[in-house]
């Protein structure tokens with residue numbers, strides 16, 4: 201598997217990054233910086249219209265929004281077998297993660313692991329990220345999060361005791377959790 205990632209993505213390892221935090225915490229601002237320095241093509245599922253290149257598929261001809269988003273993802277990932285290489289941004293994922301069939305999220309995961317797709321997901325709550333992506337995230341940025349349920353969810357999910365108390369309560373700060381490591385640092389950007 202690791203070899204396939206290298207084969208398709210050059211010597212750069214493809215990543216899944218999840219960016220969480222309350223409204224206005226600074227998620228999209230951080231993502232914009234990554235977009236500016238990304239060396240390849242970028243596409244975005246963008247319900248709030250935050251990116252000039254963002255897309256928000258509409259259901260046409262009797263198609264539901266759920267179907268339209270699912271079709272958009274499946275076309276982009278080639279049903280998980282690959283159709284496009286680059287960075288996929290799933291902004292404000294709370295708005296559609298649970299309505300899109302989990303099969304489409306599995307395809308995104310497969311395209312990340314095998315076909316050269318980088319993925320960034322932003323959401324207000326961890327519950328708003330498809331579990332196929334959150335469970336496989338290489339790095340999670342946790343911005344300001346006031347909801348006790350979300351804080352507890354993150355502590356349970358990371359299995360890091362006391363993590364809930366480390367989550368920032370100020371705008372613009374993030375706790376960074378790297379897969380397989382304890383919380384690395386509190387960063388300010």
Ligand SMILES: Nc1ncnc2c1ncn2[C@@H]1O[C@H](COP(=O)(O)OP(=O)(O)OP(=O)(O)O)[C@@H](O)[C@H]1O
Pocket residue numbers: 221222223224225226227228229230292324371372373389
């Ligand atoms: N580190 C920071 N310090 C101060 N202000 C910031 C910082 N990061 C972002 N901002 C400002 O806060 C506002 C909201 O930022 P941003 O759109 O990135 O938030 P968001 O988390 O994506 O919000 P939403 O959940 O509504 O999408 C913007 O005006 C942005 O310029």
Ligand SMILES: [Mg+2]
Pocket residue numbers: 227228229250291292322
């Ligand atoms: Mg945003």
